[in-house]
Amino acid sequence: MDLTLTKPAPEDEGFLLVDTEQFQGPLDLLLHLIRTQDIEIFDIPVSKITAQFLQAIRGLDAADLDGAGEFLEMAATLIHIKAQMLLPRPLDEEDGDPRAELVRRLLEYEQIREVSQRLRAAEADRSRRHGKGYIPARPRRAVAELPLETTWDEVFAAALLVKMPIPRNREHRVTTRPVTMEEKAVLILDALKHSSRVEFSKLMDGFRGRSHGVMTFLAGLELTRRGILLLRQTRPFSELWIYRRDDGVPDEPAPATEEDDQGADV
């Protein structure tokens, strides 16, 4: 048990701060107070212990009703016992001692604590002996590597790789004629009039500026979404090819479909 108590001088009852979170509960704390001060458990000085207990729980987090409630309940019990101790006792000392039930509980709890430590040791011993199946089976892997499917991230990364000259003039300029997606769509369709496929980078020939790259790419996605084009990329970061769809592209349309959905979101 890692019980630390900002050690009070036993005679100084005024100063005693305990981190209640370090204790398993009020009985644990109470036992700690009794055992660290060598108090005879069958003759607990209730007044002194009650004062110490109340001091110890001063820092309780009032928001933690469950945790705090348990300590407060014990505090109430202690105060109740303290009050009873002031009353004249019946002749039968043994039964009449108001502390009897608390002492019984403390000793019982101490015994449980001892047993739980024995259990902990037994658990540690047992955990070093292993039966069949302790070592897990190897993770199952597909025998053949599946062909790479192009993902949106990869397509986007390839698009960003297209070299865009850094503009010398970095000041922001409002242009009267922004690049439109429509003109880029026309550009793509024109390029595909003469061949069944075209590289993305080729479409960028003669254009400068990021907006051209982005709009060409978006136009490609939009046309793909409408089923006019297919986008294809063999490896991550490799060239992006744009296919005319009516040609019957030698490729399964699955990756393109995925891009369609993503493209529509953009």
Next chain:
Amino acid sequence: MNAHQIVEAVLFASDAPLTADELARADEGLDEDHVEDALQRLKAEYDDAERAFQLTELAGGYQILTRPEFAPYLERFDNVPRSTRLSGPALETLAIIAYRQPIGRLEMEYIRGVSASGVIRTLQDRRLIDIVGRSEGLGRPLLYGTTQHFLEHFGFKSMEDLPHPEELPIVLRERVPLGPESEGSEEAEEEQQTELLPAAQEYDGTANEEEGGQAEEGADTEDESV
């Protein structure tokens, strides 16, 4: 095929303890005596040959387990993180249940002085305890007991392997019966009823009175009036 070979084959293929009775089902020619002889022979063989495993008595049965000194080598292969160790509150609660079963939640909470519902759930999830019935008391609360997996988890042959009260350093046996339920001496049971049940009822009925004989009487009458 010899009996000890058959028994060995079955034990080898099993990942849980098997009782002599269960092992005898492997062949019509086997009875429990044969199995016991075979087990003794296997045990001696493994020990004499200094095998890396032992025939281990566990939870009323037998299982082939590696010797503890090989644990470091095996643990290198354990790429699945396992939370085998129980927390302090879980162990304390389990100790209470082990010695006092069948036992209800309120009684556990009275003994530890803290709420037990979360810990009970954890112990149930880990199959260390289970619901074993309902109390006759008010609201017929659930009663809990330890499982066979509890014995396996702690490496116990039986409940007898739990620390006996007289082994424990704190001596209050006359007032706090603390012993495996399996022993079940009548005296202990009587003591439990006189000592523990009133305490639990008292906690049920009147949380503010917890001090011995007077309160117990008070609690009895209050319980009837509830």
